[in-house]
Amino acid sequence: MRRSPKKHVRIAPFWGSMRNFKLSRENTVYQRVYEVLTGKDQNPKFAHLSKTDRQAILEILTDTKADLPDYWSGTTLVGANRN
Numbered sequence: 001m002r003r004s005p006k007k008h009v010r011i012a013p014f015w016g017s018m019r020n021f022k023l024s025r026e027n028t029v030y031q032r033v034y035e036v037l038t039g040k041d042q043n044p045k046f047a048h049l050s051k052t053d054r055q056a057i058l059e060i061l062t063d064t065k066a067d068l069p070d071y072w073s074g075t076t077l078v079g080a081n082r083n
Helices: 005-038 051-064
Strands: none
Touching: 005 051
16 A cells, blocks of 8 residues: 655644754753752752752763753853852
8 A cells, every 4th residue: 555645744744843842842941950050040949959069960961961052051150159
């Protein structure tokens, strides 16, 4: 049985939108992790992360994760009073 090429034409936009959804979801996760690690998110549930721990995690991620968003480069920590 032969498959219709038109079926692929109708499905192609779906896969494009799924790729965009995946990128959007990844960006949301990256942004959230960035806010926690830089100290911009002062939620008490992250208070257990010391400044040293957050800095170490940031360095590991920026050294090993090639596809981080541009705003991750040159990151500085907020809330330097935490140890």
